[in-house]
């Protein structure tokens with residue numbers, strides 16, 4: 625297994641790599657193991673993922689995003705069709721669950737790749753002195 629220096633990697637689009645759940649350094653190896661668990665390291669370039677700590681960040685974005693989308697849709701439906709209350713429950717509760725589960729993983733991936741990019745840039749500035 626060859627371990628290449630970080631300088632040899634072409635820049636990876638952090639947002640795209642995060643959305644695809646890929647390694648922030650090589651953009652190739654997988655980031656996740658299971659639903660939200662992280663692998664210990666990248667299978668392609670060997671990057672140690674122990675730096676990654678998104679904390680509660682992903683959940684905050686998910687709440688804002690899903691809340692915005694669902695409230696918007698619910699308002700539109702109510703204004704347009706004024707359905708019975710149970711129609712709202714049947715539509716929005718499953719939608720909230722599905723949207724939250726999907727976007728939570730996407731958000732976590734993006735925040736971790738952005739975190740890596742940010743730290744890598746900081747290290748480069750310090751190292752160039």
Ligand SMILES: [Zn+2]
Nearest residue numbers: 647650666669
């Ligand atoms: Zn990698």
